Amino acid sequence: MLAVKSLCGYYGQAQILNDVSLDAMQGEVVALIGRNGAGKSTTLKAVIGLEARRKGSVIFDGCEVIGKPTHEIVRMGLGYVPEERRIFSDLTVEENLAVGRRPPRPYTPQWTPETLYALFPNLAEARKRPGGRMSGGEQQMLTIARSLMGNPMMLMLDEPSEGLSPKIVEQMASAILRMKAEGLGIVVCEQNLHFAKLISDRAYIIEKGEIRYGGTMAELAADDEVRNTYLAV
Amino acid sequence: MEFLFSQFLTGLASASSLFLVASGLSIIFGVSRIVNFAHGSLYMLGAYIAYSLVEHSGLGGGNFWIALPVAALGVALLGLLLEVTLLRKIYHAPELLQLLATFGVVLVVQDAVLMIWGPEDLLGPRAPGLAGAVRLFHQAIPQYDLFLISLGPVVLALLWLLFHRTHWGTLVRAATHDRDMVAALGVNQASLFTGVFTLGALLAGLGGALQLPRGAVSHAMDLQIIVEVFVVVVIGGLGNVFGAFLAAIIIGELNAFGILVFPQMTLVLTFLAMAVILVVRPWGLRGKPQSLAHGAAVAGGRVLRRLPPAAGKAFLLVAVLLLALPWLGSGYALNVATEMAIYALFAASLHLLSGIGGMVSFGHAAYFGLGSYGAALAAKSLGLPMELALLAGPLTGALGALVYGWFCVRLSGVYLSMLTLAFAQITYAVAFQWSSLTGGDNGILGVWPSHWASGPVAFYYLTLVVCGGSILILRHIVFSPFGYTLRACRDSEIRADAIGIDARHHRWLAFILCGFFAGLAGGLFAFFKGSVFPDSASIGTSVDGLVMVLLGGIQTLTGPVVGAVIYTALRIFVSTYTDYWRAVIGVVIILLVVAFPQGIVAWTADRFQAWRAIRPAVKTKEKAA
Numbered sequence: 012m013l014a015v016k017s018l019c020g021y022y023g024q025a026q027i028l029n030d031v032s033l034d035a036m037q038g039e040v041v042a043l044i045g046r047n048g049a050g051k052s053t054t055l056k057a058v059i060g061l062e063a064r065r066k067g068s069v070i071f072d073g074c075e076v077i078g079k080p081t082h083e084i085v086r087m088g089l090g091y092v093p094e095e096r097r098i099f100s101d102l103t104v105e106e107n108l109a110v111g112r113r114p115p116r117p118y119t120p121q122w123t124p125e126t127l128y129a130l131f132p133n134l135a136e137a138r139k140r141p142g143g144r145m146s147g148g149e150q151q152m153l154t155i156a157r158s159l160m161g162n163p164m165m166l167m168l169d170e171p172s173e174g175l176s177p178k179i180v181e182q183m184a185s186a187i188l189r190m191k192a193e194g195l196g197i198v199v200c201e202q203n204l205h206f207a208k209l210i211s212d213r214a215y216i217i218e219k220g221e222i223r224y225g226g227t228m229a230e231l232a233a234d235d236e237v238r239n240t241y242l243a244v
Numbered sequence: 245m246e247f248l249f250s251q252f253l254t255g256l257a258s259a260s261s262l263f264l265v266a267s268g269l270s271i272i273f274g275v276s277r278i279v280n281f282a283h284g285s286l287y288m289l290g291a292y293i294a295y296s297l298v299e300h301s302g303l304g305g306g307n308f309w310i311a312l313p314v315a316a317l318g319v320a321l322l323g324l325l326l327e328v329t330l331l332r333k334i335y336h337a338p339e340l341l342q343l344l345a346t347f348g349v350v351l352v353v354q355d356a357v358l359m360i361w362g363p364e365d366l367l368g369p370r371a372p373g374l375a376g377a378v379r380l381f382h383q384a385i386p387q388y389d390l391f392l393i394s395l396g397p398v399v400l401a402l403l404w405l406l407f408h409r410t411h412w413g414t415l416v417r418a419a420t421h422d423r424d425m426v427a428a429l430g431v432n433q434a435s436l437f438t439g440v441f442t443l444g445a446l447l448a449g450l451g452g453a454l455q456l457p458r459g460a461v462s463h464a465m466d467l468q469i470i471v472e473v474f475v476v477v478v479i480g481g482l483g484n485v486f487g488a489f490l491a492a493i494i495i496g497e498l499n500a501f502g503i504l505v506f507p508q509m510t511l512v513l514t515f516l517a518m519a520v521i522l523v524v525r526p527w528g529l530r531g532k533p534q535s536l537a538h539g540a541a542v543a544g545g546r547v548l549r550r551l552p553p554a555a556g557k558a559f560l561l562v563a564v565l566l567l568a569l570p571w572l573g574s575g576y577a578l579n580v581a582t583e584m585a586i587y588a589l590f591a592a593s594l595h596l597l598s599g600i601g602g603m604v605s606f607g608h609a610a611y612f613g614l615g616s617y618g619a620a621l622a623a624k625s626l627g628l629p630m631e632l633a634l635l636a637g638p639l640t641g642a643l644g645a646l647v648y649g650w651f652c653v654r655l656s657g658v659y660l661s662m663l664t665l666a667f668a669q670i671t672y673a674v675a676f677q678w679s680s681l682t683g684g685d686n687g688i689l690g691v692w693p694s695h696w697a698s699g700p701v702a703f704y705y706l707t708l709v710v711c712g713g714s715i716l717i718l719r720h721i722v723f724s725p726f727g728y729t730l731r732a733c734r735d736s737e738i739r740a741d742a743i744g745i746d747a748r749h750h751r752w753l754a755f756i757l758c759g760f761f762a763g764l765a766g767g768l769f770a771f772f773k774g775s776v777f778p779d780s781a782s783i784g785t786s787v788d789g790l791v792m793v794l795l796g797g798i799q800t801l802t803g804p805v806v807g808a809v810i811y812t813a814l815r816i817f818v819s820t821y822t823d824y825w826r827a828v829i830g831v832v833i834i835l836l837v838v839a840f841p842q843g844i845v846a847w848t849a850d851r852f853q854a855w856r857a858i859r860p861a862v863k864t865k866e867k868a869a
Binding site for chain 1: 433
């Protein structure tokens with residue numbers, strides 16, 4: 012479904028990503044794990060065409076998307092949820108969802124505000140509240156729900172567990188598993204190995220802009236050496 | 245009492261049309277972050293098109309009411325064309341260049357109007373059906389004013405419905421907040437921007453057409469309204485329609501009552517109100533702090549570097565040529581070169597403030613004008629010789645910058661730019677209206693240099709030495725610790741703050757310094773021309789300065805000088821061939837912005853570096869062979 016090959020990403024003159032290759036299928040959760048500054052967010056931004064300049068190849072749903080503008084890539088069914096959440100703070104929860112609305116596509120899970128309120132019950136209670144007056148956890152739910160309104164085939168989440176309380180992290184994990192159960196493909200950037208283990212089927216480790224490891228999550232969890240080399244702080 | 249009431253209604257009526265135009269500008273800025281200088285031109289076109297429709301359509305009696313929407317739609321269509329052909333190409337250019345491009349449009353439209361409708365003011369008909377007056381509290385209130393007064397809230401309500409009750413409106417509000425995120429949700433920014441710009445143009449055109457029954461249509465309408473509209477938008481808060489409504493009422497009433505209290509000082513009053521409101525509420529009544537950093541507006545990711553040693557030889561050559569010019573060129577060439585040198589100093593001082601200091605001044609002419617008047621008054625009123633009067637120029641410039649700068653450094657980004665524009669307009673208004681001191685429109689004549697400097701060659705050398713020396717001093721300042729501090733404050737105020745730099749204090753110093761050198765250029769200009777007019781403090785002069793700096797490229801030191809030379813040459817050259825030189829310059833500006841978004845000198849430097857990067861590779865290949 013998503014195949015990234017030899018992706019290089021740049022901010023100005025600086026090369027951030029070096030030959031990143033990874034792939035993800037529909038109905039699976041793939042984690043991209045790495046320390047702060049390893050290039051996780053930049054990988055997602057380069058795939059979606061935001062901010063970073065990019066080279067290489069990104070095939071989504073059988074089409075090359077390098078060179079396409081962001082909104083067209085999103086319309087093809089690749090959703091993106093940024094790390095900073097970027098809620099429209101003056102717009103109500105309902106209006107935030109409305110901005111993400113796109114027509115349904117065949118063979119992909121379809122979402123309406125009502126099904127999303129069922130997935131994230133906290134949002135249902137705050138429909139008319141401005142996005143800026145939500146808690147961090149609620150904003151994280153809103154930003155995911157907003158991207159789901161586009162009825163994507165695949166969703167890229169940038170550190171969805173960051174800064175959330177343990178209880179909300181659990182809710183988030185179960186929401187992601189339910190999205191997966193609906194048939195959505197998910198690529199998730201994480202620093203939190205525990206959270207990644209809860210949700211992911213496969214994992215890649217990225218360091219200094221290069222992919223250092225790829226395998227199933229179970230293999231990674233069992234491999235102390237890889238964990239100590241790339242992830243121990 | 246009754247009279248005050250009728251004056252109050254007059255204020256509300258003008259507030260309505262002001263609001264229409266301002267809301268359009270505000271909406272456009274909110275989404276595209278472009279300060280559309282050409283908004284006043286769209287307003288003017290609305291008025292002219294409505295005039296032609298009424299006069300030449302032969303529709304008879306009620307045709308004003310048909311002309312009104314048709315003119316507005318026509319302007320909307322022009323706006324659409326403008327967005328698609330020009331603005332769409334420059335959304336990623338630095339903010340200032342966008343502004344410059346829209347000013348290019350202003351120039352083109354000015355000449356187009358002159359060409360199509362001629363130079364005379366045109367008088368439209370009264371509004372059919374509303375030509376009479378209603379008696380309220382024993383005062384005759386024009387029916388048309390009452391119509392305008394009710395139209396303002398109606399348009400406000402319609403806009404509110406559009407933005408809060410339609411999907412498109414929700415998208416626009418979302419894009420005003422974070423346009424990249426809107427794209428990341430699959431919304432096509434380009435068509436959203438086009439729609440918003442067309443709506444803004446429609447409102448401007450409607451505002452212009454509505455002016456037809458209230459007064460004459462003239463080709464000065466564009467800059468006149470744009471300045472007022474800037475004030476309204478800034479007081480209200482950029483991007484906020486309701487704020488624009490409140491601010492339009494404040495300004496409308498201030499004008500209506502100000503004319504009773506200080507008939508000579510209405511302009512000053514408006515701008516003083518703006519200065520006070522902005523100092524108390526730096527983001528306007530209903531605005532929000534901008535996320536935009538100082539540097540983002542100008543720097544565009546380039547770093548200022550010293551030139552390589554080889555460039556020193558080139559400069560030496562230029563210096564020798566300049567010194568030899570009296571033997572090489574004619575008197576006319578000397579004249580042109582003198583003017584270029586003065587503008588080069590003016591542009592270099594603006595560059596220190598805007599490029600290095602990150603404070604983009606829309607009103608640098610204030611200090612140039614103050615310098616001109618300071619020097620001229622010292623010579624004429626105090627009877628000082630040229631040598632001393634020339635000193636009065638920079639001193640008045642610095643003094644003005646000391647006062648204006650104190651207010652300006654409290655703001656940042658577009659708000660700061662608007663405030664500088666406001667102060668320049670105050671200066672212009674004082675120069676224009678305080679006839680007993682400044683001679684008003686007639687200016688001050690007979691400001692001649694001392695005997696020794698009265699010949700073209702001597703005055704050329706005087707200018708060359710003073711301006712060249714000053715530019716070298718400015719260059720030295722840029723590479724001094726003070727210059728580094730300014731750049732640090734420009735690029736990150738928070739980080740500068742964290743290492744103990746008082747940004748406000750340094751910015752104020754920069755203001756004073758730049759006022760000093762702009763004043764010096766102004767003083768020289770007064771003696772060069774032998775006269776001073778309010779024009780020297782006008783928006784036109786401010787924009788000339790900006791064009792010079794931006795043409796050359798804001799992130800190079802030679803940029804402003806090269807820009808000044810090219811721009812002055814272009815203006816003189818084109819104006820000898822055609823009366824429509826404004827349009828030609830406008831087109832040139834637009835093309836330059838589209839072709840060289842980083843400025844000419846920066847572009848050349850990039851090409852040169854690219855060439856140098858290829859050359860060693862070629863050499864090693866030759867060796868290998």
